[in-house]
Amino acid sequence: MKILFFGSLTDIIGVADLCLNGITDTDALQQFLKAQYPMLSSAKYFIAVNQKMISANTPLKTSDTVALMPPFSGG
Amino acid sequence: MSNNERYSRQMILPGFGLAAQEKLRAAKVLLVGLGGLGCPALQYLVGAGVGSIGIMDADKVSISNLHRQLLYSETDIGQLKTTVAAKKISEQNAAISIEIYAYAINKQNALQIIKDYDLVIDGTDNFSAKYLINDACVLLNKPWIYGAVYRYEGHVSVFNLGSLPLTQPLINYRDIFPQKPYNGEIASCEAAGVLGVIPGIIGTMQAAEAIKIITGIGKPLYGRMFNYNLLEGNSYEIEMVKIKDAPTIDQAFFNTMNTDISAVVDCDALDIDIEEIDTASFIQLRTNPNVFVLDVRERHEYPAIDFSHAQIPMSELRQAIFDLPEKELCIICHQGIRSIYAGQLIRAKRNLKVYSLKGGLTAYFNKVKA
Structure with missing residues (x-):
């Protein structure tokens, strides 16, 4: 599956997208990412699966695109 | 007749006409922040004929503003943004009524000022102001148009848009990001850098959303977060939902939150x-x-x-x-x-x-x- 990162999260991950497989749901995805990128633990963001924001743990398929979107404040 | 001539190019658009133009003339829009987002938003609202516009900003024009805040010139440096902006837009369109607020939005003035407007455009550059605008608009049942940039990316969305009586709770900013980041947690333009066209594009989109909401044409970006990426030349749209543990914004919540806004910097x-x-x-x-x-x-x-x-x-x-x-x-x-x-x-x-x-x-x- 494809994971997209936006705004300040690309500074933490170092890239704007990752391809990951074998992750079953969004909780497992977050756990994996936070272990790999510790600074993600204190970042604020919402998660969208296939361009729809989620409000609870959501199962993931290989064909899914997941987005992690942080807030921006510049103007 | 002269007004029909002035606005003729937009009035001949399908679905626009005199009715939409009249709605713009009757509309009252508050623009909070006259920076990179606020300048283009203001110029397009004035151009389109929005009848009453409130402009709110405590800052003075500085040289580092000029690469993205194209309303201001070198001779304006050191002057209040509200003063310069009011003068320039009255030259652009003398029929527009301008209300000036030459100070920052805060917990004490937000409700009092916003209550007189139909909608708010957020041209601010900090989270404290964005959360305050959100909470005040929720309390007053007003829609607001969010805009923000981070380096080469920008966000646009419309929050709290719906007419009374509400059939379901409206989506507001705290449904998406319940907790305000700390000061400095996410870099501002000052710290992270910004290319002038990014707030130019986002601020112009905010004006477009305002015109859509006022006239009723098209489909507002309510319930949708639009992300523009200049470097990639692409955009990404996300449908938003209310998260489960989003706070309820009532007067008591408003009173206890938004305390830091006047003490952001020494x-x-x-x-x-x-x-x-x-x-x-x-x-x-x-x-x-x-x-x-x-x-x-x-x-x-x-x-x-x-x-x-x-x-x-x-x-x-x-x-x-x-x-x-x-x-x-x-x-x-x-x-x-x-x-x-x-x-x-x-x-x-x-x-x-x-x-x-x-x-x-x-x-x-x-x-x-x-």
């Missing part, structure tokens, strides 16, 4: 230069016994760090400045922004050598992991 400290060091220098420096490593993140921030350091959260730092040892200070935080501000606060009171870890622990962990 202006006298901001001119002090703080030396930034990279991760490699930091790794050397932190083993020096004369160096005191100070983490200014809040207590619940992660990750934990495995080298010796002291932690005084930014929220408690002011009270602790005179407890700091007579040592060289190396200050660290999440992104290396709060640490500079912490260094400035300390240097304003204490004569200590102060360093800030450039890029913060984000840069540190990227380097250590590599």
Whole structure:
């Protein structure tokens, strides 16, 4: 599956997208990412699966695109 | 007749006509912030014939504004943005009624001012103002148009749009991001940099959303977050939902939140230069016994760090400045922004050598992991 990162999260991950497989749901995805990128633990963001924001743990398929979107404040 | 001539190119559009033009003339829009987002938004609202516009900003024009705030000229430097903007837009369209608020939005004035407008455009550059606008608009049942930029990316969305009586709760900013980031947690344009066209594009889109909402044409970006990426030349749209643990915004919530807005910065400290060091220098420096490593993140921030350091959260730092040892200070935080501000606060009171870890622990962990 494809994971997209936006705004300040690309500074933490170092890239704007990752391809990951074998992750079953969004909780497992977050756990994996936070272990790999510790600074993600204190970042604020919402998660969208296939361009729809989620409000609870959501199962993931290989064909899914997941987005992690942080807030921006510049103007 | 002259008005019909002035607006003829938009009035002949399918679905627009005299009816839409009349709605624009009758509309009252409050624009909070006259910076990179606010300038283009204002110019297009005035051009389109929005009848009454409130403009709110405490700042004066500075030279670093001119690359993106195209309403202002070199001769305007040092003057209040509201004064300059009011003069320029009255030259652009004398029929527009302008209300000037030459001060920042705060908890005391927000409800009083916003209640007289149909909608609010957020042209601000900080989270405190965005959350305050959101909470005030929820209390007053007003829609607001959010815009924000980060480096080469921009966000646009419409929050709290719906007519009474409500059939379901409206989506507001706290449904998406319930907790306000700390000051400096996410870099501002000043710290992160910005290309002038980014707020130009986003501010113009905010004006477009305002025109759509007022006239009823098209489909507003309500319930949708639009992300524009200039470098990639693409956009990404996300359908938003209310999260389960979103706070209920009522008068009591409003009274207890939004307390920090007038105390965001201590202006006298901001001119002090703080030396930034990279991760490699930091790794050397932190083993020096004369160096005191100070983490200014809040207590619940992660990750934990495995080298010796002291932690005084930014929220408690002011009270602790005179407890700091007579040592060289190396200050660290999440992104290396709060640490500079912490260094400035300390240097304003204490004569200590102060360093800030450039890029913060984000840069540190990227380097250590590599």
